[in-house]
Amino acid sequence: MTIASPDTSPSAAPAPGVTSTDLLAELRRRGVTDADDSTLTRALYTSDASLYRVVPQAVARPRDADELTAVVDVARTLGVPLTMRGAGTSIAGNAVGRGLVVDTVRHLDRVLEIDPEARTARVQPGVVHQVLQRAAAPHGLRFGPDPSTHTRCTIGGMIGNNACGSRALGYGRTSDNVVAIDPVWGTADGDIPARLAELAEAHLGHVRTSFGRFSRQVSGYSLEHLLPERRSVDRFLAGSEGTLAVVREATVRLVEETPRQLVVLGYPSMIEAADAVPAILAASGRPVDASVGVERGGLVACEGLDARIVDLVRARGGSVPDLPRGAGWLFVEVSDPGLLAPVVAVAGALESRVVESAAEAAALWRIREDGAGLAARSLSRPAHAGWEDAAVPPEHLGAWLRDFDELLREHDLDGVPYGHFGDGCVHVRIDFPFEPGGAGDGAARFREFLVASARRLREHGGSLSGEHGDGRARSELLPIMYDEESLRLFGAVKAICDPAGILNPGVLVDPDPLDADLRPEQPRASVRTALRFLHDEGSMGSAVHRCTGVGKCVVPTLPGQGVMCPSYLATREEKDSTRGRARVLQEALDGSLVGGLKDPAVHEALDLCLSCKGCASDCPTGIDMATYKSETLHQTYAGRRRPLTHYTLGRLPRWAALAAPMAPAVNAMMRSKALARVAKATAGIDRRRSIPTFPARTLRKQVAASAPAARRDTPDVWLWADSFTDHFMPGSGLAAIRFLESAGLRVRVIPEAACCGLTWITTGQLDKARSMAARTAATLAPYVESGVPVMGMEPSCLASLRSDLAELTDDPRAEVVARGVLTFAEALERLDVALPDLTGVEVVAQPHCHQSAVLGWAADQRLLEKAGASVTRVPGCCGLAGNFGVEKGHYEVSVAVAETHLLPTVRAHPGAVVLADGMSCKIQLDDLADVPALHLAELLASRLEE
Numbered sequence: 006m007t008i009a010s011p012d013t014s015p016s017a018a019p020a021p022g023v024t025s026t027d028l029l030a031e032l033r034r035r036g037v038t039d040a041d042d043s044t045l046t047r048a049l050y051t052s053d054a055s056l057y058r059v060v061p062q063a064v065a066r067p068r069d070a071d072e073l074t075a076v077v078d079v080a081r082t083l084g085v086p087l088t089m090r091g092a093g094t095s096i097a098g099n100a101v102g103r104g105l106v107v108d109t110v111r112h113l114d115r116v117l118e119i120d121p122e123a124r125t126a127r128v129q130p131g132v133v134h135q136v137l138q139r140a141a142a143p144h145g146l147r148f149g150p151d152p153s154t155h156t157r158c159t160i161g162g163m164i165g166n167n168a169c170g171s172r173a174l175g176y177g178r179t180s181d182n183v184v185a186i187d188p189v190w191g192t193a194d195g196d197i198p199a200r201l202a203e204l205a206e207a208h209l210g211h212v213r214t215s216f217g218r219f220s221r222q223v224s225g226y227s228l229e230h231l232l233p234e235r236r237s238v239d240r241f242l243a244g245s246e247g248t249l250a251v252v253r254e255a256t257v258r259l260v261e262e263t264p265r266q267l268v269v270l271g272y273p274s275m276i277e278a279a280d281a282v283p284a285i286l287a288a289s290g291r292p293v294d295a296s297v298g299v300e301r302g303g304l305v306a307c308e309g310l311d312a313r314i315v316d317l318v319r320a321r322g323g324s325v326p327d328l329p330r331g332a333g334w335l336f337v338e339v340s341d342p343g344l345l346a347p348v349v350a351v352a353g354a355l356e357s358r359v360v361e362s363a364a365e366a367a368a369l370w371r372i373r374e375d376g377a378g379l380a381a382r383s384l385s386r387p388a389h390a391g392w393e394d395a396a397v398p399p400e401h402l403g404a405w406l407r408d409f410d411e412l413l414r415e416h417d418l419d420g421v422p423y424g425h426f427g428d429g430c431v432h433v434r435i436d437f438p439f440e441p442g443g444a445g446d447g448a449a450r451f452r453e454f455l456v457a458s459a460r461r462l463r464e465h466g467g468s469l470s471g472e473h474g475d476g477r478a479r480s481e482l483l484p485i486m487y488d489e490e491s492l493r494l495f496g497a498v499k500a501i502c503d504p505a506g507i508l509n510p511g512v513l514v515d516p517d518p519l520d521a522d523l524r525p526e527q528p529r530a531s532v533r534t535a536l537r538f539l540h541d542e543g544s545m546g547s548a549v550h551r552c553t554g555v556g557k558c559v560v561p562t563l564p565g566q567g568v569m570c571p572s573y574l575a576t577r578e579e580k581d582s583t584r585g586r587a588r589v590l591q592e593a594l595d596g597s598l599v600g601g602l603k604d605p606a607v608h609e610a611l612d613l614c615l616s617c618k619g620c621a622s623d624c625p626t627g628i629d630m631a632t633y634k635s636e637t638l639h640q641t642y643a644g645r646r647r648p649l650t651h652y653t654l655g656r657l658p659r660w661a662a663l664a665a666p667m668a669p670a671v672n673a674m675m676r677s678k679a680l681a682r683v684a685k686a687t688a689g690i691d692r693r694r695s696i697p698t699f700p701a702r703t704l705r706k707q708v709a710a711s712a713p714a715a716r717r718d719t720p721d722v723w724l725w726a727d728s729f730t731d732h733f734m735p736g737s738g739l740a741a742i743r744f745l746e747s748a749g750l751r752v753r754v755i756p757e758a759a760c761c762g763l764t765w766i767t768t769g770q771l772d773k774a775r776s777m778a779a780r781t782a783a784t785l786a787p788y789v790e791s792g793v794p795v796m797g798m799e800p801s802c803l804a805s806l807r808s809d810l811a812e813l814t815d816d817p818r819a820e821v822v823a824r825g826v827l828t829f830a831e832a833l834e835r836l837d838v839a840l841p842d843l844t845g846v847e848v849v850a851q852p853h854c855h856q857s858a859v860l861g862w863a864a865d866q867r868l869l870e871k872a873g874a875s876v877t878r879v880p881g882c883c884g885l886a887g888n889f890g891v892e893k894g895h896y897e898v899s900v901a902v903a904e905t906h907l908l909p910t911v912r913a914h915p916g917a918v919v920l921a922d923g924m925s926c927k928i929q930l931d932d933l934a935d936v937p938a939l940h941l942a943e944l945l946a947s948r949l950e951e
Contacts, residue, residue: 028042037072047062049064054556055101061088062085081192091161094555097470099247121144125258127256128257130252131159132159133158134154134155148259149258152472153373156560164252164255165246167472169425170425180243182258185255185256201241205231211494219466223396227244246476267338267359269336277403281351285351304339306427309425318372325372376432378553380433389553390553396430424471425472477511480519483513536635552628558573570583593607611630622859649689654892691893703731709754720752722794723752723754724741725797745838748838748839755785794832798922811823833868834868851919865941869941883923884929885899912934
């Protein structure tokens with residue numbers, strides 16, 4: 006069968022004559038008030054985690070099940086296409102549509118009931134998987150399937166795609182764990198379950214031989230669930246991708262949580278790892294009914310991971326536990342430790358390692374979970390989804406990977422395979438040449454490769470999709486996988502459940518072309534940038550397209566998730582997520598919806614970005630929204646009047662230098678409530694914020710006054726006095742000097758002023774920041790090149806030297822400085838300074854966001870624990886973030902961010918020493934908790950007196 010590129014345009018368009026005004030009016034008449042068609046909202050929902058861009062007519066966020074029913078009824082009445090969206094992590098284009106996109110995450114996010122006796126949970130469709138796990142955990146239960154996106158994917162979305170995850174060998178697919186679904190069908194006519202049963206009865210022979218052949222055959226509709234001996238319309242709906250019905254709520258099966266043991270097996274390549282899978286399955290006694298595997302003590306997981314993904318983690322400074330020798334690995338997890346020896350014996354691995362540490366096992370699983378995002382950046386050019394979910398019977402896996410590798414070479418493409426090898430399911434991101442300058446027509450090569458792969462896959466009895474669904478990427482290929490009778494059955498099912506075709510049109514039945522609406526093919530606007538965008542070949546367009554939509558930034562408030570994205574944690578609004586902002590910036594540079602970087606939609610999306618840089622390290626694709634925000638502000642206000650705070654807070658070091666000679670007088674004035682109120686209003690500072698006082702003398706002046714003028718000897722350590730330490734908090738610098746000198750080291754403060762320009766950078770005043778960067782690089786480079794350690798005290802300024810300096814100037818001395826400057830803790834480690842005894846000292850530490858993202862806090866933690874302290878690290882952002890939390894209009898969000906992690910942690914540890922090296926974090930703690938915070942240097946120096 007020939008699959009050619011159709012000349013017709015996609016069919017999934019809003020009903021003629023129905024405007025967004027009509028649609029919103031009807032929704033509001035039916036009580037659905039959280040719906041809009043603003044440019045910003047539509048931009049946020051143009052894409053999911055796939056390659057596809059489809060601009061919706063409007064977005065609705067129903068507040069309860071009745072509103073959800075009303076939304077479907079409105080769509081049916083008006084003939085408007087309706088697409089359901091959970092976390093927006095669909096990789097095949099399952100969650101984008103031209104009509105009405107329905108977001109369930111915003112409000113339909115409750116666990117309605119846990120029944121420990123029946124081992125079931127009743128949930129709304131927008132419940133996040135990990136939230137359900139937390140609700141079930143006190144009963145010793147869990148929801149079995151766990152996709153890599155488990156921290157943000159929704160149960161409704163898992164039902165839509167029949168998601169499986171890494172532990173499907175033990176717990177089964179989502180369909181195996183569905184007890185009941187309360188659906189809203191695409192039509193209100195007739196007894197749909199009975200009609201579906203009649204359809205299956207009429208084609209029993211074909212259904213028995215064509216569907217459910219192996220566990221990961223999830224492409225098309227899973228008609229095997231309609232067979233008389235296993236009939237379950239509820240399970241049949243799993244994997245239907247929102248094309249037949251909408252889930253109002255669902256009851257799902259829970260299983261007992263059991264301890265698990267991980268062994269890692271190393272192989273020369275992923276192909277050799279795949280060859281070992283059948284023997285491992287046999288040795289582990291994998292049960293026929295995988296949904297109860299753990300209860301029988303069976304294999305839980307058998308996952309493949311490529312060395313290139315691990316290498317990328319290491320290159321970005323991530324921690325990777327020891328792995329066995331090899332270029333490809335299998336992660337084999339069992340619930341019965343007695344299976345480890347038989348598995349290792351038959352595995353044929355180069356080396357194996359049983360992972361005893363729970364922390365190391367968790368770290369390895371995190372790398373596997375970030376596979377999609379990491380694989381997208383692990384090749385010489387960006388790699389994409391589209392063909393990333395094929396599955397074959399496990400006994401064919403090695404042969405399929407050899408054929409697939411040959412296909413890649415034939416098409417001059419590359420990809421990084423990984424995935425659920427125990428189920429025969431392979432994920433891969435492929436470097437299709439979509440980017441400008443790519444060889445040939447990207448869309449044409451995309452189509453050519455997908456068609457060729459589908460044909461080769463058929464030879465292995467495989468499925469186009471193993472868990473992500475067919476979506477827009479693979480629905481057109483279903484005629485290659487299935488015969489004509491199967492396709493007629495799919496059409497008959499659609500006609501029964503959704504005869505008007507309003508539910509997710511263009512997917513599965515009457516599909517849109519697989520190369521229609523490809524997002525990377527949108528032309529990128531040429532923007533001459535002030536920043537160099539070193540990691541993206543100088544292109545801001547390439548930089549914002551790092552976001553593939555995997556959604557690690559849209560995780561609910563759960564412990565241990567990192568810094569990203571603090572404003573989303575506070576508001577739970579898509580516009581305040583890293584992904585949402587990236588989508589709007591992509592639209593501004595690529596699409597026709599948002600009118601460039603100056604569009605108000607862009608600035609509304611960026612308004613609550615704290616410039617914390619958390620995404621730069623926590624996002625698996627390396628999005629750096631702080632940098633994009635700086636460039637956007639620069640582009641917007643170049644030659645124009647800026648917001649007030651750009652002139653005040655954005656130039657704070659300059660005002661501090663001017664105020665320094667008059668510090669006592671300025672402090673006295675600020676003690677007057679009336680004058681302070683006027684000063685805050687004038688500067689654009691929220692009235693509820695405190696104003697820091699100035700020291701009587703700056704750090705540099707205090708040191709100069711105490712040191713002999715003739716002292717010219719070479720020190721053991723240089724201390725760089727950044728603007729904040731110099732003008733506001735010299736105590737940390739003085740403490741560092743005192744502590745190091747007590748160890749017999751000579752410390753000198755660099756006498757020249759050398760500002761990193763951070764406040765100019767965060768407010769987009771990049772022309773001035775560039776000249777400051779060049780001057781600072783020239784000033785500090787000789788000190789770094791001298792071989793004497795150069796340390797800084799303020800993490801945000803030090804991080805700016807490490808990351809921003811080289812983005813602003815091509816002076817090679819910027820790289821010298823970036824590589825050479827040290828944090829206080831790093832300097833102590835390099836100098837091997839003896840530490841005081843902190844045994845019995847309880848420490849709550851709030852690392853500055855820039856330190857977490859750019860510098861790293863590992864050296865600080867090692868020192869504290871080596872000294873004997875008990876350390877609790879606050880996992881998130883303090884919420885102040887420089888000028889952000891001080892400005893009018895941001896106070897409430899700043900407080901809400903502090904309440905996600907920082908303030909609850911401090912309250913939970915009364916009497917603990919609170920460490921916060923960053924000035925912002927100190928101010929936040931002082932303002933909101935009346936808690937004095939110490940710099941690490943101040944803590945260590947204080948122990949000298951005991």
